[in-house]
Amino acid sequence: MDEEYDCIVLGTGLTECILSGLLSVEGKKVLHIDRNDYYGAECASLNLDQLWNKFRPGQTPPESIGRNRDYNVDLVPKFMMANGEIIRFLTHTDVTRYLEFKQIAGSYVFASGKIYKVPSTEVEAVTSSLFGLFEKRRAKKFFEFIQSYREDDPSTHQGLNLDKNTMIDVYTKFGLAPASQEFLGHAMALHLDDGYINQPARETIEKIRLYAASMARYGKSPYLYPLYGLGEMPQGFARYPISLSAIYGGTYMLDKKVDEIVYDSEGKVSGVRSGDEVAKTKLVICDPSYASNKVRTVGSVVRAICILDHPIPNTSDADSVQVVIPQGQIGRKHDVYVACVSSAHNVCAKDKYLAIVSTIVEGNGNPEQELEAGFKLLGPIREKFVSVSPLEEPLADGKDDQVFISRSYDATSHFETVCDDVHDLYKRITGQPLVLKQRSTQEQEQAEMAA
Amino acid sequence: MAARQQQQQGASTQGKTYQFKLVLLGESAVGKSSLVMRFVKDHFDEYRESTIGAAFLAQTISLDDNTTVKFEIWDTAGQERYKSLAPMYYRNANCAVVVYDITQSASLEKAKAWVNELQRQADPNIVIALAGNKSDLDSRRAVETETAQAYADEAGLLFFETSAKTAHNVTQLFTSIAKRMPLDQLADQSRNKNKGLNPRGVDLSRPTNPNNCAC
Ligand SMILES: Nc1nc2c(ncn2[C@@H]2O[C@H](COP(=O)(O)OP(=O)(O)O)[C@@H](O)[C@H]2O)c(=O)[nH]1
Ligand SMILES: [Mg+2]
Numbered sequence: 001m002d003e004e005y006d007c008i009v010l011g012t013g014l015t016e017c018i019l020s021g022l023l024s025v026e027g028k029k030v031l032h033i034d035r036n037d038y039y040g041a042e043c044a045s046l047n048l049d050q051l052w053n054k055f056r057p058g059q060t061p062p063e064s065i066g067r068n069r070d071y072n073v074d075l076v077p078k079f080m081m082a083n084g085e086i087i088r089f090l091t092h093t094d095v096t097r098y099l100e101f102k103q104i105a106g107s108y109v110f111a112s113g114k115i116y117k118v119p120s121t122e123v124e125a126v127t128s129s130l131f132g133l134f135e136k137r138r139a140k141k142f143f144e145f146i147q148s149y150r151e152d153d154p155s156t157h158q159g160l161n162l163d164k165n166t167m168i169d170v171y172t173k174f175g176l177a178p179a180s181q182e183f184l185g186h187a188m189a190l191h192l193d194d195g196y197i198n199q200p201a202r203e204t205i206e207k208i209r210l211y212a213a214s215m216a217r218y219g220k221s222p223y224l225y226p227l228y229g230l231g232e233m234p235q236g237f238a239r240y241p242i243s244l245s246a247i248y249g250g251t252y253m254l255d256k257k258v259d260e261i262v263y264d265s266e267g268k269v270s271g272v273r274s275g276d277e278v279a280k281t282k283l284v285i286c287d288p289s290y291a292s293n294k295v296r297t298v299g300s301v302v303r304a305i306c307i308l309d310h311p312i313p314n315t316s317d318a319d320s321v322q323v324v325i326p327q328g329q330i331g332r333k334h335d336v337y338v339a340c341v342s343s344a345h346n347v348c349a350k351d352k353y354l355a356i357v358s359t360i361v362e363g364n365g366n367p368e369q370e371l372e373a374g375f376k377l378l379g380p381i382r383e384k385f386v387s388v389s390p391l392e393e394p395l396a397d398g399k400d401d402q403v404f405i406s407r408s409y410d411a412t413s414h415f416e417t418v419c420d421d422v423h424d425l426y427k428r429i430t431g432q433p434l435v436l437k438q439r440s441t442q443e444q445e446q447a448e449m450a451a
Numbered sequence: 452m453a454a455r456q457q458q459q460q461g462a463s464t465q466g467k468t469y470q471f472k473l474v475l476l477g478e479s480a481v482g483k484s485s486l487v488m489r490f491v492k493d494h495f496d497e498y499r500e501s502t503i504g505a506a507f508l509a510q511t512i513s514l515d516d517n518t519t520v521k522f523e524i525w526d527t528a529g530q531e532r533y534k535s536l537a538p539m540y541y542r543n544a545n546c547a548v549v550v551y552d553i554t555q556s557a558s559l560e561k562a563k564a565w566v567n568e569l570q571r572q573a574d575p576n577i578v579i580a581l582a583g584n585k586s587d588l589d590s591r592r593a594v595e596t597e598t599a600q601a602y603a604d605e606a607g608l609l610f611f612e613t614s615a616k617t618a619h620n621v622t623q624l625f626t627s628i629a630k631r632m633p634l635d636q637l638a639d640q641s642r643n644k645n646k647g648l649n650p651r652g653v654d655l656s657r658p659t660n661p662n663n664c665a666c
Contacts (some may be wrong), residue, residue: 039537069572098539102652224653228542235537239528252535336542 001253001277005031008272008279010258010286012232013041014415015406017237018089018422019285022434024241024250025093031279032238033272035256038231040240041287042389042409045072045229045347048326051305055385065382066349072229073305076409077339077356078418079104079223079322082214083278085419087224092436095236102345104223105318109187109213110325111179115314115316115377118187118324119148121212135177142174142184146208162202170201178328184208186326186335192360192411193334210416223322223414227346258290261403269402284403285425288392291405295392300413301360302367304375307383308353312340314377319344322413323377330373334360338374339414352382360411361388397428404429466517469634473522474541476569477550478561479532482584485615486550487526490625495616512629520629522546541569546578546628551599553612554591555581559599566606578631580609582624587614 006028009020020032038044046054048061048068078293080086080101090096106119111130119128125139144306150156150208160170171181185191187208196204214222226232241250241331247315271280311317323338330336340355341347348354357374361367367385375381394405407421426434476481488494491510512522520561525544541547549565551558562581569577581603583594596612602609609627613620 037534039535087655096655100652101655218653224655227652232539235539238537239539251533252530253533254535256533364551436531 001031001256001274001279003031004280005029006281007283007285008033008281010034010232010261010272010284010290011041011406012036012039012238012252012254013287013406013409014043014234014237015418015421015425016041016285016287018093019425019429020250021093021237021241022426029241030250031281032250032252032373033256033258033274034252034254035257039229039254040075040234041289043074043076043078043230043234045074045231047071047073053296055387066352069346069350070343073354074205074230074341074356075305075415076230076301077303077337077358078230078409079225079339079414081210081222081414081416082217082224082416083210083222083415084214086415088436089419089422090233090236092438093237093240095233095240098236098239099232100227101224102227102320103218104221104225104320104322104341106315107187107221107223108315108321108323109183110323110329110373110377111183112329115323118183121216128414130183135175135180137415138175138177139180142176142180143212145174146205146212148426149205149209153155158285160201163200165201166198167201167204168197171197182326182328187324188212190324190333190413221322225320225341225345229345229347246289261286261291263401267401278410282402283429285406285429286403287406288394288408291394291403294395294401294403295405296395297390297392299360299391300367300388301391302370302386302388303356303358304371305385305387306357306375306378306381307348308340308355308378308380309351309382310379311342311353312338312355312377313379323374324413325373325377330412332359332370334376335364336371336374337411339413358411360391398425399428466519468511468519468521468524469632470521471545471632472525472543473546473548473628474525474544475527475548475550476531476536476541476562476565478552478555479529481550481552481555482615483548483550483556484526484528485584486548486584486613486621486624487524489615489618489621493522493618495618497616510625512626514608514626514629518574518634520632520634522625538572540574544569544573544577546580546632547573548582548624548628549578549608550582550584551594552585553594554585554588559594561581561600563602563606566608576633578609578628579607580611580624580628581606583610583612584615586612586619587617609615 007023007030009016009030009032012034016040020030037256048071051062051073052059082322108115109118116130119125121143125143126136143160148156185196189204211222238252240352257274259273261269262273262278264270269284271278312321315321319342321340325336327333327335336359338357340353342353343350355378357371359370367388391410392408398404404425406425410417477483485495487508489510508524509521511519513519525540527536547569549562551562566579569579583599600610609631611620611624613624
């Protein structure tokens with residue numbers, strides 16, 4: 001380890017592994033360290049032994065829930081939007097070669113005490129019993145607007161200016177009732193709270209379009225999920241520079257403690273110390289847990305990992321679902337999410353289901369209680385692991401000390417904000433925008449032949 | 452087992468091609484990458500940088516006129532050095548070559564540890580071959596053939612002493628793995644629905660959904 005590197009990356013979370021891979025492919029000599037003996041940091045997928053070790057040290061998992069190796073339990077509940085930026089990262093870096101994906105079977109929203117499938121096209125809007133209760137025609141008009149909207153064709157804008165008009169203006173124009181607003185803003189735009197209503201409409205419209213386009217791509221839900229769990233993604237990004245025959249494949253060290261980030265007299269980073277060893281570098285990328293004195297906490301998320309013996313009730317026995325419980329339905333300021341996957345995704349033993357219930361912590365009381373509305377949808381819970389994680393972000397942009405810190409995995413149900421962070425970090429680090437180039441198959445094959 | 456069976460497209464034969472994932476394991480510098488290079492490209496490079504390896508290489512072996520085995524070979528690319536080999540690496544491996552260096556007795560102990568790891572983590576039907584590499588360095592031998600053979604017999608492994616440098620036993624090693632693969636069982640594709648003919652659940656590069664018009 002006592003060498004000089006172009007870049008040292010601390011933590012093997014998805015953000016860190018994507019950046020480390022990109023820099024390796026650009027010819028940088030990268031050392032990548034994690035204090036854990038597994039890949040993935042906060043977005044790892046753990047087997048049973050690792051899970052118990054983390055949440056119930058000293059105890060052993062009951063034999064009846066299945067074999068250790070059958071489990072890959074995610075720590076954060078996130079799915080991939082089928083038309084999202086994360087898919088571009090995966091396809092344009094060739095990481096898809098190592099991974100298999102499946103659709104999440106259903107996307108649901110909680111309304112008036114029941115759960116409904118989320119409609120996402122005008123056709124579904126008129127057939128959905130959710131809108132059946134309200135205002136099918138108006139919803140249909142809104143979906144038609146969303147689907148025909150073209151930025152360069154003002155005749156499709158219906159007199160709206162998405163940068164000036166707020167989302168409430170848009171709802172008013174289409175005469176959409178509060179229940180529909182809640183549905184569109186929370187179950188489709190996937191906003192976590194109601195702050196968006198008074199913001200310019202563009203962001204929300206784009207989010208709804210992303211949802212609808214992702215839905216249209218494969219059909220059952222807007223989401224994809226990697227077999228064997230989310231932890232496969234950082235592993236894939238850690239490996240892909242090798243398949244592209246990067247000069248430096250990137251050196252990965254797991255289970256290696258990191259004692260401090262070392263600075264020179266001007267406060268710029270000069271290396272990373274582990275015990276007596278110091279690896280030299282002028283550039284560090286890390287997750288917030290490796291630079292706790294350089295981040296602030298902006299909130300916290302409570303997550304409960306639940307092992308079930310049955311699918312989530314009222315989802316037609318779907319092998320995987322997302323359920324959004326909008327804040328307004330349960331007298332909260334933030335939505336509660338339920339994300340469920342199962343043995344169909346090779347993440348648990350046969351006939352078992354893994355559900356994560358999560359929300360942003362609001363009160364000062366017992367955070368687990370804030371998840372109650374989600375627990376109610378699950379039926380009997382076999383095992384439950386509750387954790388509260390701070391949402392941390394860097395104090396500075398990293399340009400002064402050359403220590404670039406990622407953000408914590410937030411409470412959103414997908415990886416779009418993670419991709420935003422990667423783009424943002426890349427620009428801060430290199431001064432250039434990140435351009436993902438589609439690699440031709442031929443190029444890949446040549447790279448392999450040269451290996 | 453997660454193998455893929457393909458009907459060969461070539462005009463000349465009617466035969467079947469079976470595809471398997473093969474991984475290499477063993478201590479750093481025992482010659483894993485060199486064995487792959489010898490097998491795939493019939494080439495040996497004395498001065499190769501030991502950490503660099505190709506992630507994927509493929510090589511086919513014809514067992515008879517009707518049967519071809521295609522190995523999709525994964526090399527560690529140095530990740531074994533710092534305990535950082537990803538579980539993804541040996542996930543769904545159908546066969547493994549665990550390599551030691553006959554001039555380093557510690558490397559055989561390391562190989563045994565890898566065999567244990569595979570038997571714990573990998574597919575229970577995985578075919579494992581033990582390769583005592585660098586057989587050309589017989590003058591510096593530290594592991595007797597009989598010692599390794601006895602261990603291989605006991606653990607149920609195929610065993611060869613090989614030399615990536617001289618090509619000694621390299622083809623034999625891979626051919627005997629190919630012969631050991633349970634090909635007839637694979638004919639029953641219904642058992643491998645998930646991972647069989649269409650291993651990819653969703654093809655990310657081909658977005659189409661006939662029932663739904665994209666907006
Ligand atoms: N004499 C001899 N040297 C070998 C043989 N195989 C590999 N080497 C050398 O051993 C070193 C490590 O080989 P490499 O394939 O990179 O090992 P790996 O780290 O296990 O992939 C290189 O210098 C090779 O040239 C062999 O069969 N005989
Ligand atoms: Mg190698």
